Amino acid sequence: MSEEGHHPAALSPVEQRVAALEALLTERGLVPEGFIEEITRRYESEIGPMNGAKVVARAWADPEYKQRLLAEGTAAIAELGFGGEEGEHMVVVENTAAVHNVVVCTLCSCYPWPVLGLPPAWYKDPPYRARMVREPRALLAEMGCQLPGDVEIRVWDSSAEVRYLVLPQRPPGTERMTEAELAGLVTRDSMIGVARL
């Protein structure tokens, strides 16, 4: 592989197809100059689970915000400046001692981009999409999230209409933490519901 270098002849079939698409769409005036670089930069550095973590930390620190977040997810998330494509209809579901929520998209890969960025590879894989519906408890355990038998698991199927975000339980012993410190505790996986904090 490496001896092939980076000259055009070394392009894989899929790279050739993408290059052909880029050439065609550019010729048709659909790809403004710098658009690809700008989109890539935004998704790699500005949009990601750090945004969702701020939402969760605010909800933990401010009970009134939490109420608004659970009642009107999209609007409450927009209060913190997050929104836009793939995040128009956000529903936030709260984990409690008795209920654990987990999110899947059985059809493709619907995912709340403004608060979580792009979905991780496993979220898009058929085994995750199929098994999280069929046997969530077993799959969660395989993914390192062991739940007591008396905890109810609720599986939410994302769609074009609704994107779900899990509000994890606030870990014990964090009462004196600042909001920024709390945000540092929140992981992407906890907001999908495949991990607990």
Place this chain on the structure above:
Amino acid sequence: MSAQLSLSEMDLPRRNGELAFDAPWQSTVFALAAAVVDHAFGGDREPFRRQLIKAIADEPGRPYWESWTAALEALVETLPDGPHRDET
């Protein structure tokens, strides 16, 4: 059956702001789909989403960004010929 689940993803649970792309062509084809949605469909993502759902259903084991590429190819096939803009 869970062999395809990438457990290495789980090793880095605090990788907030992680890189989402494994190769430059993946970010390119992602951005190209955004460009088509924005500039040929006036921001309506539904036509692309339908193609993506179909592409994934057609070959469930295919790597995700290759399905994405197939979906974009199919969507481009539906565009009218010639330069096309509906936004400035």
